[in-house]
Amino acid sequence: MSFQFLHGALLWGMGLVFLPILIHLLRRRLVRRHRLPTFEFLLRTQRRITNRSRLRNWILLFLRLCAVGLIIFLASRPLLETEGGVAGVGWFPAHTVAVIDNSASMAFQTEKGSRFDVTKRAVRRMIEDMSDADRMSITMTVGESAAAPLKELKRKDAFAALEQVHQTDGKGAPARVVQHALENASPKAGRRNIVVFSDFARGDWESFQIRNLKQWNPHVHLQFVRVAPEAGVEDLSLRDVKMKPWPPKAGFSFTIGARVFNRGEEKKSKVPVKLYVGEELQETIEVDLDPNEASPVSFRVNAPEKGVLYGRLELPEDNLSTTNWFYFAAGIGKRLRALVIDGDPKRGIQDSETFFVVNALSAAPLGGESPVLTHVVASYELNKVGWDEYDYVIACNLGRWPAQAKQQLRSFVEKGGGLFWATGELSSEKSAGLGWLPGTTRGPVTLRPSRSLKIAQGEGAHPVFSFLGTSGGRFFSALRLARITPLEPARGGRTLLELPDDTPVLVVGSVGAGRVLVWGSTCDRDWTDLAVRPVFVPFMRGVSDFLGGSRKGVSSSADAGDAFEIRAPIRRVGEAIQIRGPAQEERAIQFMEKTPGPESARADGLRLGKSGGGAAVAYYRGADRAGFYRVLTPDEKHFVAVNAPASESKISPVEMSTFKEKLEKLDVRDLPANDSDPLRSILSLIDLGVLLFLALGGIFVAEAFLADRT
Amino acid sequence: MNTDQYFDPLVISRLSNLQLRARHVVEGLMSGVHRSRSRGFSVDFEEHRAYSPGDELRHIDWKAYGKFDRYLVKQYEDETNLYAHLVVDASASMDFGDGPLSKYAYAATLSSAMAHLLLGQSDSVGLVVSHEFEDMQVPPKSIRKHLLTLLAGLQAATPSGGTGIARSMLAVAERLKRRGLVVIVSDLLDDPEAVEKALKLLCLKGNDVIVFHILDSVELEFPFEGLARMDDVETDRNITVECEVVKRPYLGLLEEFLEQTRERCADLGVDYHLVSTAEPLDRGLIRFLAWRSRSRV
Structure with missing residues (x-):
């Protein structure tokens, strides 16, 4: 006391x-x-x-x-200040708001169940301690109840309400919930208490500022209970999961990169990181993890030609399982579309560069389809081209061409399109009017004797070479180049391939949102034998993969706790679809018309995508557990991967000293997991004014x- | 000090129509309005005085009327209705006053007015100015000039020392050969038992006793506030008191004292009159004489 x-x-x-x-x-x-x-x-x-x-x-x-x-x-x-619960006494019934952190980090296991379980036991004990005149409200940091009006419940109803509270994999919004509780604590009650149960993980509380609370009522006793801090933070977690390109293109590979973080104090050896594609284990990588260190892992996955690609990364089970999984799902969309520009269309087709390029890009597995659709145009036809239909452009020996097309090409690249610029007798940077490329040319040079190529130092893992395996350098050293246009990296460009004397021959760079490769030789047999070498097909496939991957698409994934949307053609407005969640729970949602505009976007709290105009869209707002949410319509195969927000992997608590500075005079008490009477950790603050x-x-x-x- | 200060014209003008009548038949030699047991032996002419209504016609000096064309009455030295003794307290406690007049000044003024009144009726008036151990005495005479002697006696006294009023009263009682009027003008801050004893003796000797109990308004009301150091005016003693705290019990004790004095006087047949120095001087005198005239004609 x-x-x-x-x-x-x-x-x-x-x-x-x-x-x-x-x-x-x-x-x-x-x-x-x-x-x-x-x-x-x-x-x-x-x-x-x-x-x-x-x-x-x-x-x-x-x-x-x-x-x-x-x-x-x-x-x-x-x-x-007295210990032992917040029940009212005598003429002063109490209204207590129990704010339960049900974010992902609260699933951390202690010796008495998860922190969330410990919290529920404590709240249950508080309810038992209530007098008949007392009232309780229960609210959570994740879910729709966070903003719902507070219900002042009697004891019996409070027990029922507590049973409805469940653990989620979402990210909490503690400041908003505490503010809501402060604003709505019953003014009629003699004593008002708000008890916040949380682990105070950084992910949720790092940005919490008590001064951000719009309304601070000193008559309401606000106290914070830190749940089971003694359980620590020892955990393995997947962080910074990145997939490139995303969404994957049909038939193309993409990489899944992640970092595995060891929050424990002991070194972990040979920790298996598993990649599941569909329900099948695709690959396992074992990593060694030093204490409080992260190790990167990377997987390469070949996207199917069509349908849905879904899978997960998985770590062994530990204290906080929600950070051990990462789900991904994407519908395989259209194949890449490449525009091949022939700058020297007078030559015979077999001598044309476009002949070699198109054949290389059209290569397909036996019985399969090529992942790339090519369209060849002559330079004088460029005014008729619809640039937005293509994912990237391959320009071969392009000399004279319409000025309007030059501007259109630049705009196309800056918006995210790819460009492979192959030089030749006709082509030069000056004649092409392309001063914005990442490499400058200095005019053709004949090499006597002919030279081979090598991959620039440190660039062996570049996606352009991803189809060459580990022996890509050997392939290039077998090439012969008799004539080149020496390049010089400019405007942020860097060399990928070069002559033995380090003269750059292939330069890569970015222009706006687009990717650009400048090739200092031809794509036919005039200057080099590249087009007839085995390396040409995988090289061009890598080029295509790299350039087409810069296009951004709509990812079918969401953070737990947030609503996700499912889009469909406008004709499906009014149609209901059934969604099955990871716990096999099913729920129907209905398509509605979504018209673009900031008001509607604000109304449902979602960001409009590029294709928002005139589409049918259905919102699913109950996705608070990580996993796959499947659309069950028979003729439709759609997966939405829902993961715990990245910030929820930051489970180490905020520094209590920092937190106390933020909270100043407020109470922060610890609730050990094995405490036989949780009420001891809950303070009652009696105003002695009266x-x-x-x-x-x-x-x-x-x-x-x-x-x-x- | 100017002797006229004790003769406020307003006081005298208000008293001129009133007559003092003795309550009892007193021994005297005069033939006047007062009834006397012994008829007079008065023979020595002293002076004429103007006739005033009530004088018997036989006392008018018709010869003088023929000579001066005015009614004059012969005044003889022995012609007296009453022997009056004014006993005025001149202790240090009487030298106190919150207003323009100290208690002694008030008492002296009152005594002078009485003397003037009594001498105007040819009564003999004597004076005793009381001090702690000895008194200043002026023997009673009835001639008008005697007033000046009385006034001089009052003026000559300086209030000082302790109270000796009881002793003075006893001395007067022992000294008096005839019954008469004894007027005590004092704050009576003496031993109550001694005062009672003296009064009793005066009454036993057949005197008509009047007590003018003079107190200042400060003594009666205790108007002090806050913390105050109180000095005794007759000794070196002092105490520090919280005025608000002591006021009520002090006033209670004072009232108890006044009530006891009043009761003792009533028991002895003494006319007791409490006079505050805040009261106009004449008002108390008129009220007293009016009461006297109604009840003792």
């Missing part, structure tokens, strides 16, 4: 307690002299009253000291009575 003061600084005024004594002493200094003939009567009076009067005066002085002290004490707003006010009134009455008596 201890005191807290809302305005503790006022306690310095306790010095004023001695004011009555000071006044008394000053009055003694100001004593006046009078002569009195009837002195004898006064003397007898004084003798008669002295004993009683002296006692009465001492009592009066004491009462006045107490009155001044009480006034100062009262002004500093003392609050009596009692002190009554005491002050009593003192005034007594003082007036005694003063009148004297």
Whole structure:
């Protein structure tokens, strides 16, 4: 039991307690002299009253000291802090709002179940402790209840409400929930308490600022209970999962990169990181993890030609399982579309560069389809091209071409399109008017004797070479180049392939959102034998993969706790679809028309995608568990991967010293997982204002009575 | 001090139509409005005085009327209705006053007015100015010039020392050969038992006793506030008191004292009159004489 003061600084005024004594002493200094003939009567009076009067005066002085002290004490707003729950007493029923953190990090296992389980036990104990007049509201940091009106529940209803609270894999919004609770705690209750149960993981609380609360009511006792801090943070987690390109293109490979983080104090050896595609284990990589260190892992996955690609990364089970999985799903869309520009269309088709390029890009597995659709145009046809239909452009020996097309090409690249610029006799940077490329040319040079190529140092893992395996360098060293246009990286470009004397021949760079490769030779047999070498097909496939991958698409994944949307053609407005969640729960949602505009976007709290205009869209707002949410319509195969937000892997708690600075006078108490009586961790703060006010009134009455008596 | 200060014209003008009548038949030699047991032996002419209504016609000096054309009455030295003794307290406690007049000044003024009144009726008036251990005495005479002697006696006294009013009263009682009027003007801050004893003796000797109990308004009301050091005016004693605290019990004790004095006087047949120095001087005197005239004609 201890005191807290809302305005503790006022306690310095306790010095004023001695004011009555000071006044008394000053009055003694100001004593006046009078002569009195009837002195004898006064003397007898004084003798008669002295004993009683002296006692009465001492009592009066004491009462006045107490009155001044009480006034100062009262002004500093003392609050009596007692352990053992928040139930109301006597005439002061309590309204308690239990804020339960049900974010992903609360699933962390302790010796008595998860932190969430420990929290529920504590809240259950609070409900048991309620009196009949008390009321309780239960709200959560994740889910729709966070913003719902607080229901003031009796004990029986509170038990039922607590049973409905469940663990989620979402990210909490503690500031919003606490603010909501502060604003809605019943003003009718004699005592109002808000008890926030949380692990205070960084992911949720790092940005929490008490001053951000719009309304701070000092009459509401806000306390924070840190759940099972002794359980620690030892955990393996997948972080920074990235997939490139995303979504994957039909028939193309993409990489899944992630970092595996060891939060434990011990080194972990050979931790298996598994990649599942569909339900089949595709690959396992074992990593060694030093304490508090992260190791990268990377998987390469070949996308199917059509249908849905879904799978997951998985770590071994540990304290916090929700960070051990990462789900991904994508519908395989259209194949890449490449525009091949022939800059020298007069030549015979077998001598044409486009012949070799198109054949290389059209290569397909046996019985399969090529992942790339090519379209060849001559340079003089460029004015008729619809640029937005293509994912990338391969320009071969392009010399003279329409000025309008030059501008269109640049715009195409800056918006995210890819460009492979192959030089030749006709082509030069100056004649092409392409001063924005990442490599500059210096005019053709004949190499005598011919030279081979090598991959620039440190660029062996570049996606352009991803189809060459580990022996890509050997393939290039077998090439012969008789004539080149020497390049020089510019505007952020860098060399990927070069002559043995380090003269750049292939330069890569970015222009706007697009990727550009500048090839310093031809794509036919005039200057090099590349087009007839085995390396040409996988090289061009890598080029295609790299350039086409820069296109951004719509990913079918979402964070747990957020709503996700499913789009469909406008004709499906009004149609209902059934969604099955990871716990096999099913729910129907309905397509509605979505028209673009900021108001509608605000209304449902979602960001509009590029194709938002005139589409049918259905929102699913109950996805608070990680996993796959499947659309069950027979003719439709659609997966949405839902993962715990990346921030939920930051489970180490915020520094309590920092937190206390933010919370200043607020309470933060620890609730151990094995505490037999959780109520001990929950404080009750009794406002002593009324009692002190009554005491002050009593003192005034007594003082007036005694003063009148004297 | 100017002797006229004790003769406020307003006071005198208001008293001129009133007559003092003795309550009892007193021993005297005069033939006047007062009834006397012994008829007078008065023979020594002293002076004429103007006739005033009530004087018997036979006392008019017709010869003088023929000579001066005015009604004059012969005044003899022995012609007295009453022997009056004014006993005025001149202790240090009487030298106190919150207003323009100290208690002694008030008492002296009152005594002078009484003397003037009594001498105007040819009564003999004597004076005793009481001090702690000895008194200043002026023997009673009824001639008008005697007033100046009385006034001089009052003026000569300086209030000082302790109270000796009871002793003075006893001395007067022992000294008096005839019954008469004894007027005590004092604050009576003496031993109450001694005062009672003296009064009793005066009454036993058949004197008509009037007590003017003079107190200042400060003594009666105790108007002080806050913490105050009170000094005794007759001794070196002092005490520090919280005025608000002691006021009520002090006033209670004072009231108790006044009530006891009043009761004792009533028991002895003494006319007791409490006079505050805040009261106009004449008002108390008129009220007293009016009461006297109604009840003792």
